[in-house]
Amino acid sequence: MARTQSKCGxxxxxxxxCQRLALVGASRCDIHCGPWSREAAGWRKTKPKSGKGRKRGKK
Structure with missing residues (x-):
């Protein structure tokens, strides 16, 4: 049976x-599909902001 799943690359x-198989629906494998990947960066840009930023203390 032919393999239709692409490699990570x-x-x-x-x-x-990388010669590992890419995850289904992604272009990278589970090792290379981290929070720094193109898919995750796109997800972060579309995610609504929660407003919980770093609070500044008094000087």
Whole structure:
């Protein structure tokens, strides 16, 4: 049976392409699909702001 799932292809620390299978619906594997990935960055931009930022103390 032919494999239809694509490979990850992210650059590894050895500067070669990752050979693991990508997650379904994503372009990267579970190792390379972290909070810094393109998919996660797009998700953060569309996520509504909660308004809970860092509170500044008195000087």
């Amino acid at each position: 992210a650059l590894t620390t050895k500067r070669t392409r």
